[in-house]
Amino acid sequence: MSFITRGFTGRGRERDDRLPPGQTLVGDFPVLSAGPTPDIDTADWEFTIRTESGAQHSWNWDQLMALPIEDVTTDIHCVTHWSKLGTGWRGVALDTLFEGVDTDYAYTMAHSYGGYTTNVPLDDLLDGKAWIAFEFDGEPLDPEHGGPARLLVPHLYFWKSAKWVRGLVMMEDDEPGFWEQNGYHLRGDPWKEERYW
Amino acid sequence: MTGHVDGNAIAGPLADFFSFDVTMATGRCRACGTVAELARAMVYISGAGTVVRCSTCDHVLAVLVDTGERAWIDFGGVTAIEVRR
Numbered sequence: 058m059s060f061i062t063r064g065f066t067g068r069g070r071e072r073d074d075r076l077p078p079g080q081t082l083v084g085d086f087p088v089l090s091a092g093p094t095p096d097i098d099t100a101d102w103e104f105t106i107r108t109e110s111g112a113q114h115s116w117n118w119d120q121l122m123a124l125p126i127e128d129v130t131t132d133i134h135c136v137t138h139w140s141k142l143g144t145g146w147r148g149v150a151l152d153t154l155f156e157g158v159d160t161d162y163a164y165t166m167a168h169s170y171g172g173y174t175t176n177v178p179l180d181d182l183l184d185g186k187a188w189i190a191f192e193f194d195g196e197p198l199d200p201e202h203g204g205p206a207r208l209l210v211p212h213l214y215f216w217k218s219a220k221w222v223r224g225l226v227m228m229e230d231d232e233p234g235f236w237e238q239n240g241y242h243l244r245g246d247p248w249k250e251e252r253y254w
Numbered sequence: 255m256t257g258h259v260d261g262n263a264i265a266g267p268l269a270d271f272f273s274f275d276v277t278m279a280t281g282r283c284r285a286c287g288t289v290a291e292l293a294r295a296m297v298y299i300s301g302a303g304t305v306v307r308c309s310t311c312d313h314v315l316a317v318l319v320d321t322g323e324r325a326w327i328d329f330g331g332v333t334a335i336e337v338r339r
């Protein structure tokens with residue numbers, strides 16, 4: 058396994074302590090797609106949180122843009138062993154979106170345009186840990202990178218940061234999403250190397 | 255008359271089954287019912303895994319995840335696969 062040596066930075070022999078175990082630094086941003094890239098016009102875009110009562114909290118693009126927007130600089134870690142440090146995003150915190158949401162459920166299923174799903178515990182979305190991101194590196198998010206908007210949950214492996222996100226459905230129990238049904242870990246903490254079952 | 259044997263009994267038949275050329279096999283899409291050669295399916299290869307979609311309705315037919323040491327295969331999107339001998 059060559060990633061052990063590639064994990065060292067060029068400057069010295071110290072491994073960067075921002076790099077979780079088994080990860081390698083990359084400069085670019087590999088694109089991983091499990092289907093055709095959905096073409097979503099922001100005029101048609103909508104994000105919805107659905108709770109156990111059946112209540113639906115929805116935002117269209119203009120309503121999202123009217124919410125407090127945050128600049129986020131964060132490291133991202135892909136389960137396929139690459140990490141990128143200090144990436145710059147803009148988005149709306151999930152804390153903001155959940156302000157008026159009444160739920161007793163502790164888990165969510167993120168749904169995307171195109172049909173992809175991924176499960177994320179609610180605790181991992183709140184307290185400044187997750188955003189609906191629509192800019193990367195100062196530019197509108199490319200469709201290839203999940204635009205117009207993707208979930209950004211950078212403290213978990215990047216497959217949890219669902220591209221083309223269109224909503225969250227509250228769940229009583231933690232149920233596996235698309236990749237989680239096919240070998241990937243239910244939670245995906247890179248510092249614990251929670252890659253697979 | 256309810257006797258069964260354990261899973262070891264399928265080792266032979268399954269090894270036999272998977273030894274056929276998969277591209278020659280046909281499958282029936284669980285979503286739209288189309289029966290088509292797997293070679294005609296649309297395959298998306300991402301870093302996380304490989305997703306096989308129905309060329310008629312785009313539904314996911316199969317998912318393959320291969321980490322080198324471990325591999326998963328999900329054929330949940332097909333009702334059956336036919337291999338011809």
Ligand SMILES: [Zn+2]
Pocket residue numbers: 283284285286287288308309310311312313
């Ligand atoms: Zn189909």
